[in-house]
Amino acid sequence: MNVDVIFHLNGRRLTVDDVSPMQRLLDTLREELRFTGTKEGCGEGECGACTVLLDGVPVNSCLIPIGQIDGASITTVEGLSEGRELSTLQRVFVEEGGAQCGICTPGILLAARALLDEQSDPSRDAIREAIAGNLCRCTGYQRIVEGIEKAAAEERAAKEA
């Protein structure tokens, strides 16, 4: 018993036709819509690689059935950049060595984006809590935290300019 789902993806309204309402949002994004920036790491909501923003809030897309997304606003990592131009957060994150293999990066960037949208000057503890649901096997997290901190500083400076 399939459904049609209408939602906003990275600011654009679109319709997914004739889909099982229990299809994972993760699969709708990757397989139906070919937005492969969102990754599957565990399928159980433990690793955060599948993180997307749902109405601005980080969620695990591997645990959300598409039938619940009707009318929602979804942001994926593809929505962080302006075309081929990286956002401040993305650019600084990479410059500071926050990304090695990159598989956790989309999820971490979105968790960071949501944090910075709520707090423009987060403490390190706040940063660590915001990314506690995103596992990284490569970096040891230090550069990730510093990258987010530096990006936050640059965003604040750009606002004050």
Place this chain on the structure above:
Amino acid sequence: MNVVVTRPPSLPKALEHLAEAEDRPTIIAGGTDLMVLVNARAIAPEAVLDIHGLNVLRGIRVQGGRLHIGALASYRDIIGSEHVQSLAPALVEASRTVGAVQIQARGTLGGNVANASPAGDTLPVLAAQGCDVVLASTNGERRVRFDDLFLGYRRLDMRPDELIVRFEMDLLPEGAVSGFRKVGTRLAQAISKVMLAGVGVVDAGGTVTSLRLAVGSVAPVPLRLHAAETAALGKPLAEAAEAAGEAAREEVTPIDDVRSTADYRREVTGRLVARFVRSLARSI
């Protein structure tokens, strides 16, 4: 996946659906427990009732002096609620230990209870502070004290045609200290090894006059520690802490599993209880 998903537009329609169904459909709210099972192919539900859209069940309000938390309130809703922060702060603490922000955004209090895991993070808090669980069906509402809700391992006093709709929290007694402690491998994304929630009152002379203790992950159900509570009453703090700690060690029935051992759990339960009782000193 061959599944029929019903998304009722209202609570009465959801209850009608449950009343008419021959077999109880699989309920989905935030999906943070259910979808894990589905993804792992541990279950393959054929009929799903999706109640996530029933916003009438999301509210958190103070009514008649009591804190009402809707069954679909998410951990994020609870953490951000000024009502819960002031009237049930231990529930905020417990909610902050669930998973991580991604899970907290979706998981619901009703789901945590209905999932009925012995390791459910909010369950000891609901037991220790005390609450009425309100269940609804086409026959109206039925209230069950949280203390009476668990009939056994993962079994609730809940009928096939009922939905949990809200929790009505008891108010903390005057001068009470409430606390929550989860012992796990990590600060996030961890199922607990041991959990304790407590509500206690100590008088100006340092004697324990009221104590409620509940533990998780050390029994098949969230457990009130009646013997430990009784052991502490009427005693001065230091003595009460030791007596309660000792009694608690005997009261719990922990097991060895992938996360911990029965011995560790028993010992840590005793220490958490003693530590909580000692912490009542801050209210003197």
